[in-house]
């Protein structure tokens with residue numbers, strides 16, 4: 127096929143650099159990116175490096191002790207690509223859809239074709255079901271794979287208006303002349319009827335984490351490549367990853383990053399940060415830079431409605447032992463979730479907060495020793511701790527599904543009790559704008575605490591604890607006074 131001469135020259139693919147060069151060629155040539163081709167290539171490599179690892183090693187790799195890498199022939203890829211094009215074109219009669227831009231009926235039809243190509247019952251949570259390789263050789267796709275398959279199919283049909291929309295736990299498509307139409311194309315979670323073909327309306331997405339309150343990542347074609355690469359899964363077993371697949375993913379994400387295609391994609395930045403934490407790339411910035419980029423991207427492009435930028439950041443800081451900053455990041459995550467209503471389709475984010483509150487935070491509080499530097503004596507840490515829990519309380523308020531239960535309360539009390547009692551005295555909690563006579567007594571307690579605390583640094587905890595302002599007093603940056611005796 128003449129059109130593929132450019133790609134053919136990279137074959138056979140024998141090492142990571144060959145794949146990076148092919149992706150760079152696709153991303154820089156103006157002839158348009160072939161999503162189905164890239165998905166098939168990535169899926170073929172992932173399959174060889176994680177599921178069927180019994181492949182021949184090329185002479186070149188054998189001698190140079192290179193990481194093992196399968197030899198991928200053009201014919202293999204071309205056969206699968208032709209199969210995908212044939213499935214799509216023979217099942218969609220375009221004469222019925224004369225419009226230049228996609229219609230809801232056509233989107234539903236294409237989704238049905240992908241849907242129809244799946245085996246009836248299969249374990250949808252399994253790994254390695256996200257690429258067209260899985261669709262074409264095993265008739266299996268996970269929910270993300272169905273969505274990206276629909277977008278790839280529209281490319282095959284010659285449409286350029288159908289694009290992938292991503293939330294932190296769901297995917298759908300936008301389409302139409304002004305990209306102002308949206309449609310479900312896949313399922314979500316377990317035991318939920320799929321809503322394929324339906325639009326994602328304002329009311330559906332408002333205050334709903336699954337739709338990011340109307341601020342999803344709407345992908346360009348290049349960002350769809352970034353989604354493909356992000357969705358690659360290097361795991362061989364639950365505890366073993368393919369080094370080759372991980373570094374291929376890392377190199378491709380850096381390629382996309384350098385071209386600016388991750389700027390509006392916080393989760394891809396988080397994925398790259400995690401890969402860098404595992405194995406840093408010489409000459410590249412540290413994970414913290416990428417995680418900060420992710421937070422800034424969410425603030426700049428998505429009205430700070432995303433949670434994962436903060437939980438990626440908090441998790442990294444926790445793992446490197448910077449507990450103060452981890453606590454601050456988790457409090458920021460809580461500041462975001464508090465504006466959402468929790469419902470039964472939000473289990474994934476519920477699990478994130480459960481892990482922080484009932485596993486990570488208690489570990490932090492256990493870890494911190496009697497060292498006066500520890501955050502047990504840090505009023506800002508205490509304010510962030512309160513902010514974290516207050517946001518979860520507010521998340522529950524007004525939600526159709528309860529969030530908190532006794533396990534949360536037990537862990538809250540455990541962590542709360544770890545903060546030094548004097549710290550708690552340094553924090554004055556003012557009623558939410560209610561100036562009752564007792565508030566004047568606060569000023570006395572303020573006086574009596576005066577000598578312990580120098581400067582106000584207002585940490586703001588919202589009103590769900592009937593709290594308006596937490597006046598946090600803390601030593602103004604100087605080390606805690608030596609007089610503070612060690613306890614016990």
Ligand SMILES: FC(F)(F)Cc1cc2c(N3CCN(c4nnc(C(F)(F)F)s4)CC3)ncnc2s1
Nearest residue numbers: 270292293294295296297356393434437438441
């Ligand atoms: F399309 C869906 F339905 F699959 C939703 C998407 C998920 C996801 C992702 N993830 C999901 C979140 N994820 C996280 N890994 N760590 C996380 C954190 F909790 F540490 F923040 S969040 C791994 C990668 N990474 C890139 N893009 C996407 S699009």
